[in-house]
Amino acid sequence: MRIINNGMCHFSAHAGWPLFPVLVFLACFLLSAIIPPFQSPDEFDHVKRAYFLTRGQVILDTPTGKSSGGMMDTGLAAYMNAYGRLPFDPDRKLSAAELDEANNIRWTGDQEFSPAPGTGYYFPLIYVPQATGLIIGEMLGLSVNGSYRLARFVVLASASLILSIAFMIHRPSPLAAALLVLPMSFFQLSSASLDGISTAGAILIISVFMRMAIDKELTKPWLLYVLTASVIVVVSCRIHLLPLVLLIFGTVFFTRRKSGLIAGGIASISIMLWLTVAFKTTIDIRVVTGFPVSGIIQHYLPNPLSFVRVLLATLADEELLRFYGQSFLGILGWLDAPFPEDVYTGLYALVVLTALFSTSFKHIEEEWPARLLLVCCALGASLLVFFALLVSWSVHPASIIKGVQGRYFMVPALLVAYALEGGSRAESRLFIGPLLLAALFLFSAFNTTSLLLMRYYLSAEQPEMAKFEMRASLPATSGGSLALSLDQKQMYGPSALKRIAIMFGTFRRKNPGLAELRLRTGEGEVLVIPFDLSDLVDNQYKWFDLDPRPYISGEIVFLSGGGISLWQVHREGGPVTSCLIYEASNGGKRYTRGCPR
Incomplete structure (x- = not known):
C-alpha cells in the first residue's frame, strides 16, 4: 500500500494480485479432495479426450453408427463406471467401500472403443495439462485414481500459473477477481474439465489486450505473439468465443502496427481450418434435433429475425432467467446440487457491491475504444452461446432455446468486468473493493464446502445400522x-x-x-x-x-x-x-x- 497526497489509501498497480491465484489454487486444491471424480458436467468425455491425446490421437475415430471417440484403457473405463452412478441422483452418496473399490482400479493395458461426444470439435492442445497428469501417473505405476488426481492437480496448477502471468501483465479489478471465486468457478477449477484452463486462457487474452491498449506504441512485440497463440488455443475449443479474434485486429488501432492485421488473419485462418477439419471428421449423435446441424444453420443465417424471435422468447421466460443466474453463480455437480435461496441472495449482493466499487469512468474519454471493444466481444460471445445451443441442442423448429447454462457466460462477464474497470492508470479503487472480494471469497468457499459434503457424503437421515x-x-x-x-x-x-x-x-x-x-x-x-x-x-x-x-x-x-x-x-x-x-x-x-x- 502507499499513501498519496489526499491521505486516502490505495493499492498499488499490482500489489498482491499475482498472489491472488495462489489463494484460489489453495481453496480449489482442498475442494478437489472433497469433490468425487467426474462430477463436472461432461467431465467423463473431457478426460477421455485427454486420454486419447496421450496416445497421440488428434482427430477422433468415427465408427459407423457411433459418436466419435477412440480406444481407451479398460481400467479407466471401469473407474468412470464406478462414479457414473452419482450424476443426476442427489440422494446417491458415496460409501467407504465404493471409494476403496474405485480407488484401487489399475491400468490394464487392454483397450476398448469409447465414444466422447461433443469433444471432437475441440483443438486438443487445450487438453495438454490433463494428458500430462494421466501419462505421468501411468508411467509411475499409479492407480487410475492416482493418475486422475494428478491430472486434476496439473490442470489446477496450470490454470493458476496462467492467471498469475495474466495478473502480472495487467492487474484485474476486484470484480473480475470476484468472478473467479464464485462457487461455480471454484467447482470447475477443481475438476479435470475444460472450463478452468479455458477461463484462465481467456483472462490472459484480455490482460494482454488491455496492456497493449494502455502501452500503445510502446507495446512489447512479444505480447502480440502471446495474444495470437492464446486466442487460437482458446477459441478453437470454445467456438462461442470467436469474437475474441477482434481483439487481435483491435491492437492495430492502439499500437499503430500492421502486424496486428497479419496476426489476426493467422488466428482466423487457423481457427477456421481446425473447425473445418473437426466438423468433417466428427459425428456427435448425443442429441436428436430433428435435422442436421448444418441444415438448421442454413435455416437461420438467411433469416436472422427468426433467431431473434426465438432468443426474445427465451429471455422472456422468467424461470429460465432465474436458472441462468443461479447456474452462473453455482449449481454444482451435474446441475443436481443447488444452493439454498439465501446463499444465492448473499452471492448476488456481494457481487453487485463489488461491481459498484470496482467500476470507474475516470478516464473514459481516452479508454472508451478498448472498453467498447470488450463489451462488443462479450455481446457477440453471448449471442453465439444461444445460437450454438439453438442449432445443436434444441428440437427444430424451436420455440425457445434449450441447453443454455449460466456458466457459459463466464468469459463474457469477465470481458464486461474489465471494460467497467478501465485501467490506463496505475491506481485502483479504494480498499473497500478488495475487502468485499475477501468477504465473497470466504462466503463462497464456506458454502461450497458445505454443499459438497451434503451432496456427496451426508444422508438426509441417519440410516439404521445393521448389527x-x-x-x-x-x-x-x-x-x-x-x-x-x-x-x-x-x-x-x-x-x-x-x-x-x-x-x-x-x-x-x-x-x-x-x-x-x-x-x-x-x-x-x-x-x-x-x-x-x-x-x-x-x-x-x-x-x-x-x-x-x-x-x-x-x-x-x-x-x-x-x-x-x-x-x-x-x-x-x-x-x-x-x-x-x-x-x-x-x-x-x-x-x-x-x-x-
Whole structure:
C-alpha cells in the first residue's frame, strides 16, 4: 500500500494480485479432495479426450453408427463406471467401500472403443495439462485414481500459473477477481474439465489486450505473439468465443502496427481450418434435433429475425432467467446440487457491491475504444452461446432455446468486468473493493464446502445400522469342507476376479495338512488351487491368485489335516458372509462389510 497526497489509501498497480491465484489454487486444491471424480458436467468425455491425446490421437475415430471417440484403457473405463452412478441422483452418496473399490482400479493395458461426444470439435492442445497428469501417473505405476488426481492437480496448477502471468501483465479489478471465486468457478477449477484452463486462457487474452491498449506504441512485440497463440488455443475449443479474434485486429488501432492485421488473419485462418477439419471428421449423435446441424444453420443465417424471435422468447421466460443466474453463480455437480435461496441472495449482493466499487469512468474519454471493444466481444460471445445451443441442442423448429447454462457466460462477464474497470492508470479503487472480494471469497468457499459434503457424503437421515458380529466357523476335519459364502454383489453381479483373500482362523497353532480352494463360475467351470495349511497365519488373510473369471461360489476342501476355521460375519436378519477381499481384474478391491480391512 502507499499513501498519496489526499491521505486516502490505495493499492498499488499490482500489489498482491499475482498472489491472488495462489489463494484460489489453495481453496480449489482442498475442494478437489472433497469433490468425487467426474462430477463436472461432461467431465467423463473431457478426460477421455485427454486420454486419447496421450496416445497421440488428434482427430477422433468415427465408427459407423457411433459418436466419435477412440480406444481407451479398460481400467479407466471401469473407474468412470464406478462414479457414473452419482450424476443426476442427489440422494446417491458415496460409501467407504465404493471409494476403496474405485480407488484401487489399475491400468490394464487392454483397450476398448469409447465414444466422447461433443469433444471432437475441440483443438486438443487445450487438453495438454490433463494428458500430462494421466501419462505421468501411468508411467509411475499409479492407480487410475492416482493418475486422475494428478491430472486434476496439473490442470489446477496450470490454470493458476496462467492467471498469475495474466495478473502480472495487467492487474484485474476486484470484480473480475470476484468472478473467479464464485462457487461455480471454484467447482470447475477443481475438476479435470475444460472450463478452468479455458477461463484462465481467456483472462490472459484480455490482460494482454488491455496492456497493449494502455502501452500503445510502446507495446512489447512479444505480447502480440502471446495474444495470437492464446486466442487460437482458446477459441478453437470454445467456438462461442470467436469474437475474441477482434481483439487481435483491435491492437492495430492502439499500437499503430500492421502486424496486428497479419496476426489476426493467422488466428482466423487457423481457427477456421481446425473447425473445418473437426466438423468433417466428427459425428456427435448425443442429441436428436430433428435435422442436421448444418441444415438448421442454413435455416437461420438467411433469416436472422427468426433467431431473434426465438432468443426474445427465451429471455422472456422468467424461470429460465432465474436458472441462468443461479447456474452462473453455482449449481454444482451435474446441475443436481443447488444452493439454498439465501446463499444465492448473499452471492448476488456481494457481487453487485463489488461491481459498484470496482467500476470507474475516470478516464473514459481516452479508454472508451478498448472498453467498447470488450463489451462488443462479450455481446457477440453471448449471442453465439444461444445460437450454438439453438442449432445443436434444441428440437427444430424451436420455440425457445434449450441447453443454455449460466456458466457459459463466464468469459463474457469477465470481458464486461474489465471494460467497467478501465485501467490506463496505475491506481485502483479504494480498499473497500478488495475487502468485499475477501468477504465473497470466504462466503463462497464456506458454502461450497458445505454443499459438497451434503451432496456427496451426508444422508438426509441417519440410516439404521445393521448389527454385524464376526464369528469363526466350526473347525474343519480331514476330508471335510467349508463353504465360502460370497457377498450378494459377487453372486448376482459377478466381477472377473484376479485375486481373492480369505481370512482363516488357526487357533494360534500350526496345522499341517493339504487343502484345495475350489471356485465355480455361473457356467459351472471350476478352478482348483491347492495350498498348504501350515502356511496359514491365525486371523490373517491369505491371498490366492486366480484366472480372471466371474466366480459366484466356492469351498475349501481339506485333503488332509484340519482344525481350520473361516471367519464369517453374521448380520442380524441377513445372510452369513465369509470374510473375503475381492480384487477384480481391473485392480478394484472390495471387502466384506463388517470384517477387518
